[in-house]
Amino acid sequence: MSSRKAHELRAGEPAGFTLLECTVALLLFTLLVLGLSRLTVAHDRLVSSLDAWLADDPVYYVDQADDDLARVLGTPARLSEPVPALPGPPPAPAAYAVTVQSVSTGLDPATATAVVVMTEL
Secondary structure (H helix, E strand, C coil): CCCCHHHHHHHCCCCCCHHHHHHHHHHHHHHHHHHHHHHHEEEEEEEEHHHHHHHCCCEEEEEEECCCHHHHCEEEEEEEEECCCCCCCCCCCCCEHHHEEEEEEEECCEEEEEEEEEECC
16 A cells, blocks of 8 residues: 555544643553553562571471470471471371471471371371
8 A cells, every 4th residue: 555545534633642641651651661660569578588597508397396285286387497306206107197287487487387187197
């Protein structure tokens, strides 16, 4: 199609953008840049807090409750850096089937929670 025919088809339409359209586009672009910058700052804060939490590369052990009654009642385990003492002799091999249902972790304070189901074989 020649440029003459294209010009004749659009003869009634105004050429270019209006000032209002440019202002709206600039406003939307500014909101997009501000949203992305806030997301970047939040990401940097999260990464820096994670780096601070893992700075010394500690090894955590799951430490059970010392009391038999507390274990029966389902007292949650806690994380400790020193190696915990065993609460008693370990069960015989293949005495339990362990299924992990869910794991959740937190950074502030540093926590880890796991829900497991142990069934006796």
